Amino acid sequence: MEIATRRHFFKHGGQDPSIGLDSAEIQNCHWCQLRSFANHEKYPISIINDTDDGASLPADFRFISERILGKGVSRAEASFLSGCECTSNEHCMYGGCECLSDLPDSGLESDEDADFRRRSNNHNGIKKFAYYSSGEKAGLLRKSYLNTRTAIYECHEQCNCGPDCPNRVVERGRTLPLQIFRTNDGRGWGVKATVDIKCGQFVDTYIGEVITDSEAVERRKASRKKATRKKDLYLFDLDKFWEVIQDDKNRLVIDGEYRSGPSRFFNHSCDPNMRIFARVGAHAELNLHDLAFFAIRDIANGDELTFDYVDGQVLQDGEPRDGDYTKCLCKSTNCRGFLWS
Incomplete structure (x- = not known):
């Protein structure tokens, strides 16, 4: 599916991005989904991966x-x-x-x-x-x-x-x-x-x-x-x-x-x-x-x-940090270390 979606995305450069594409490719393309939003022209959503x-x-x-x-x-x-x-x-x-x-x-x-x-x-x-x-x-x-x-x-x-x-x-x-x-x-x-x-x-x-x-x-x-x-x-x-x-x-x-x-x-x-x-x-x-x-x-x-997934809730002293918690990766100066998953 990812290969088909990538192929579809690279065809967007043409004047008509639907040429040569089947309906499944169009339906599964995230860019096409975003482009269908009523406010896309004025307030677009873009997707980028620079990694x-x-x-x-x-x-x-x-x-x-x-x-x-x-x-x-x-x-x-x-x-x-x-x-x-x-x-x-x-x-x-x-x-x-x-x-x-x-x-x-x-x-x-x-x-x-x-x-x-x-x-x-x-x-x-x-x-x-x-x-x-x-x-x-x-x-x-x-x-x-x-x-x-x-x-x-x-x-x-x-x-x-x-x-x-x-x-x-x-x-x-x-x-x-x-x-x-x-x-x-x-x-x-x-x-x-x-x-x-x-x-x-x-x-x-x-x-x-x-x-x-x-x-x-x-x-x-x-x-x-x-x-x-x-x-x-x-x-x-x-x-x-x-x-x-x-x-x-x-x-x-x-x-x-x-x-x-x-x-x-x-x-x-x-x-x-x-x-x-x-x-x-x-x-x-x-x-x-x-x-x-x-x-x-x-x-x-x-x-x-x-935003704060847990809205400020903190673990109490001695409360176990087991599989029910996810390590926080936010790196903020006041990071709590863990959050609910």
Whole structure:
């Protein structure tokens, strides 16, 4: 398969890259998969291997631009999907948008939002978008969010506000070009920024096949028979609201091992420059919330994009470092040495 994919890739130099290629070659080509993304022309994803190991991306991996709902997973019925009734973006920002109804009240006021506080008609508490809505920081995640695990509540496709509403950052999708590259220190593939990224800027979401928690358990068991991959590196629990849902059959997991976007190749660091936040659209689909990566500091063009796989968890003294752990290769000054696999 790798030979066929390489042959296909080298034919891309022609005016019509499909000439002389069979459908299987086109379907299995990672470059063609990325080129099919709706935002490819404006925000392309490139793949490069400057090492001498000759490695290519896994032949059984496919790039996708939207999540896939697996067996036993479905969206909420249309009658349960509702959004805000805001009559304008201005109303959304200052009129007490219903999309923020589940946002906690505590810790939401700040001096910089004095104007919002004066103009808001939400008398049950000051609730504002997760993003700055004007000025040079427009569209960036507020500083107060960066070091929290607070969920982001956005307006969405069922809302009455317009598509340019400032509370639709994740919904609009990735607006950055990225480069998938081969690392030269044994960490496999990684992802680089190809433009400067601001602190608080949305980078991408983690997508894949959405499966039930019980199916994830079975896939973990099956993966233990393989020596080449560790399944838990690609399984992300959609668990932000499990205590609210309290229904095992609606507990879902994203599996990005074989189907995902470029974020599948983000590497771990104990000193990361990104963090994952749960993003909620329709409140009837809390169990299908997005996992969104945001920069937690300024990232320079060419820097690798990383996040903390275990979100700051550390081993306790005397806790065994056996086969259940993977040695960390991030080499940051505060490296914890091991991470969960």
